[in-house]
Amino acid sequence: NAGVTQTPKFQVLKTGQSMTLQCAQDMNHEYMSWYRQDPGMGLRLIHYSVGAGITDQGEVPNGYNVSRSTTEDFPLRLLSAAPSQTSVYFCASSRGKAQYFGPGTRLLVL
Amino acid sequence: AQTVTQSQPEMSVQEAETVTLSCTYDTSENNYYLFWYKQPPSRQMILVIRQEAYKQQNATENRFSVNFQKAAKSFSLKISDSQLGDTAMYFCAFMKGRSNDYKLSFGAGTTVTVRA
Numbered sequence: 001n002a003g004v005t006q007t008p009k010f011q012v013l014k015t016g017q018s019m020t021l022q023c024a025q026d027m028n029h030e031y032m033s034w035y036r037q038d039p040g041m042g043l044r045l046i047h048y049s050v051g052a053g054i055t056d057q058g059e060v061p062n063g064y065n066v067s068r069s070t071t072e073d074f075p076l077r078l079l080s081a082a083p084s085q086t087s088v089y090f091c092a093s094s095r096g097k098a099q100y101f102g103p104g105t106r107l108l109v110l
Numbered sequence: 111a112q113t114v115t116q117s118q119p120e121m122s123v124q125e126a127e128t129v130t131l132s133c134t135y136d137t138s139e140n141n142y143y144l145f146w147y148k149q150p151p152s153r154q155m156i157l158v159i160r161q162e163a164y165k166q167q168n169a170t171e172n173r174f175s176v177n178f179q180k181a182a183k184s185f186s187l188k189i190s191d192s193q194l195g196d197t198a199m200y201f202c203a204f205m206k207g208r209s210n211d212y213k214l215s216f217g218a219g220t221t222v223t224v225r226a
Contacts (some may be wrong), residue, residue: 031212042114042201042216043155050210058213090155094212097143097162097205101155 002026004102006091012108013081021076021105023091031094032074036060036087037104043090049074081109112137112204116217123192124225130177131187131220133202139163141207144178144185145214150198158200161185163207192224 007022025032033048035058045058049068063085065077074093078085086109091102113136123129135144146158161169161178168176173193177186189196202217 031210033212033214035214040218042116042203042218043214044216045213048213050212088153092155092214097207097212098145098157098160099212099214100157101147104153104155 004091004093004100006089006102006105008105009103010106010108012110013078014110015081015083017081018077018079019081021078021089021091021107023074023076023102024072025074025091025093025100026072027093027095027100028071029093029095029100030071031099032068033058033092033094033099034064034066034074034076035090035092037090038087046076046089078107081107083109085109112139112206112215114202114204114215114217116202116220118220119218120221120223122223122225123189125192125194127192128188128190129192129222131189131200131202131222133185133187133217135183135185135202135204135215137183137204137206139206143205143207144176145203145205146174146176146187147201147203147216148196148198149201149219150195155201159187189222194224194226196222197224198222 034046035043047066092099148156
């Protein structure tokens with residue numbers, strides 16, 4: 001099993017550009033989530049999903065959209081990137097109470 | 111929202127020695143889970159240990175053990191016989207015990223450096 005995979009590993013965007021961060025898991029987990037990690041802070045929840053077709057907002061959802069059309073995939077969309085969205089993004093999945101994280105995507109918005 | 115506090119931004123320990131990382135949390139929940147995650151320079155988030163609040167026995171995983179004090183809302187991590195590979199940032203995290211609620215609240219992290 002590949003576990004949780006994320007692409008790309010690193011991306012540079014210009015302010016106002018849009019992009020999609022991809023996340024996939026092959027463990028048939030119902031729950032998936034997106035976090036961002038900023039210096040001096042722990043991970044903060046952006047959006048989460050408890051199953052295909054169901055998504056909800058986390059602590060810092062503004063500027064991000066998600067959808068969950070399949071159990072395996074949970075993409076995160078930035079509609080109009082801003083410098084404040086420069087961060088490291090982690091996707092995670094879970095069936096029980098232990099979450100498994102992907103390797104992260106480092107995003108730089110200029 | 112649950113608040114998780116890690117009061118030690120950085121800690122340094124000699125190889126083979128023991129280091130203890132502190133974590134306190136604030137919640138009105140009675141049933142919940144606590145976790146320690148390790149983030150080495152590779153950036154991968156690795157689950158180190160987890161504790162269920164209704165279990166009084168402290169969790170252990172090889173050289174890693176916790177001291178869970180529910181009344182004090184304290185959840186410290188002890189790393190025994192520290193190894194160079196333990197150098198990483200360590201995050202304490204909280205999750206409610208309700209079914210279908212898997213949201214994690216993280217502390218700011220403690221950077222641990224193991225010296226040779």
